[in-house]
Amino acid sequence: MFRRLLAPRSIAALMLIAVGSPAAFGWSISLNQASRRVYLHVGNGAPAGNSNATSGPINVVRVNVPANQVGNGVPQAMTSNSTQSTSLQGDGYATCLTPASQLLIGASYQRNNAGGGSAPMSATLRVSSPAVLTNTNGDTIPISEISWTVSAQGSPVPNVIPAGTFNGGSQFLATIPANTYIENCHSFRYANSARRAAGTYTARVTYTVTSP
Amino acid sequence: MRRAACLLAALAALATAAARAETHRLDDSLTHTVPPNVQMQWRPMQAAADGSGAVEAWVQVNVRLDTRAFAQRSGRVYLVLERDQSSPVEAVWSSQGRLQAGRVVSGERTLVFAGAIPGATLEDQLSMRLRAQTDWQSDQRRLNFHFEFDAD
Numbered sequence: 001m002f003r004r005l006l007a008p009r010s011i012a013a014l015m016l017i018a019v020g021s022p023a024a025f026g027w028s029i030s031l032n033q034a035s036r037r038v039y040l041h042v043g044n045g046a047p048a049g050n051s052n053a054t055s056g057p058i059n060v061v062r063v064n065v066p067a068n069q070v071g072n073g074v075p076q077a078m079t080s081n082s083t084q085s086t087s088l089q090g091d092g093y094a095t096c097l098t099p100a101s102q103l104l105i106g107a108s109y110q111r112n113n114a115g116g117g118s119a120p121m122s123a124t125l126r127v128s129s130p131a132v133l134t135n136t137n138g139d140t141i142p143i144s145e146i147s148w149t150v151s152a153q154g155s156p157v158p159n160v161i162p163a164g165t166f167n168g169g170s171q172f173l174a175t176i177p178a179n180t181y182i183e184n185c186h187s188f189r190y191a192n193s194a195r196r197a198a199g200t201y202t203a204r205v206t207y208t209v210t211s212p
Numbered sequence: 213m214r215r216a217a218c219l220l221a222a223l224a225a226l227a228t229a230a231a232r233a234e235t236h237r238l239d240d241s242l243t244h245t246v247p248p249n250v251q252m253q254w255r256p257m258q259a260a261a262d263g264s265g266a267v268e269a270w271v272q273v274n275v276r277l278d279t280r281a282f283a284q285r286s287g288r289v290y291l292v293l294e295r296d297q298s299s300p301v302e303a304v305w306s307s308q309g310r311l312q313a314g315r316v317v318s319g320e321r322t323l324v325f326a327g328a329i330p331g332a333t334l335e336d337q338l339s340m341r342l343r344a345q346t347d348w349q350s351d352q353r354r355l356n357f358h359f360e361f362d363a364d
Binding site for chain 1: 256
């Protein structure tokens with residue numbers, strides 16, 4: 001009787017082996033996880049989804065102060081040549097309804113969680129500015145005469161990048177948590193607090209996103 | 213009672229083996245992908261917000277199945293994506309027409325052919341998109357696929 005019970009077990013074992021033998025078949029794909037990435041656009045830019053895209057033009061923000069208003073202490077709203085009104089993060093949402101007076105700034109930081117997430121948890125958005133604007137005669141205006149307010153159509157956090165005033169150095173703007181996208185609209189104004197020599201004064205400010 | 217239990221167990225094992233016998237793992241050893249290694253790319257965060265995958269990649273799969281053992285037999289061929297340690301991967305593909313276009317998620321299988329096996333080989337070229345989340349165990353991951361044939 002003991003032998004009769006053993007026999008079916010042996011058959012079953014052999015059949016399982018037979019079923020299991022073709023396991024050598026199959027094909028595979030090796031995937032490399034996406035690398036850590038930061039993204040930034042200031043004004044006109046390329047969509048965030050294009051991994052190899054580079055930004056568009058360097059937009060200009062400007063104001064012409066009428067001669068009879070120079071230095072009267074009444075702030076002058078600045079306009080921009082940006083045409084970027086819609087978000088570049090993928091949904092095409094109209095974040096800045098009037099790009100001629102609003103510079104859309106968007107930034108993101110993406111990282112994977114490989115190895116428990118050893119990459120930094122956030123990135124930093126900063127802006128650096130020279131101390132002064134200058135004209136061709138060497139006259140200057142302190143860059144601190146230029147400030148900005150922020151807004152974002154339909155956003156619960158319209159000040160995710162806060163309002164501020166350029167300080168002639170590198171200044172912190174915002175922390176970007178991993179795998180988030182921040183954006184809002186910056187409206188610039190010139191304080192017009194003192195009389196200046198006639199001329200066209202220029203300066204370039206640079207926004208950067210860094211992740212150590 | 214004890215002998216009866218042993219006998220039942222043995223019969224159950226036999227029944228299981230018999231049921232599985234109709235599913236055959238096909239010889240797909242000549243199937244390969246171009247490229248063999250792919251770099252995942254970030255998707256726009258807004259597009260990935262619905263949980264459809266934060267990263268994606270595209271690969272071409274040159275399918276060549278040895279179906280000599282099943283030529284003229286009627287049944288169904290499935291593409292299987294084996295489950296691994298990380299969250300599921302989604303594979304979506306189009307084909308040249310011999311196999312069906314479709315979608316499969318890790319741990320599942322999807323029908324790619326139904327009917328009589330036409331001959332000794334079954335070939336097609338799939339354009340496959342892979343999407344995944346970012347919670348991998350390491351920076352590299354291997355996806356294992358295979359084909360199964362269920363005879364009618």
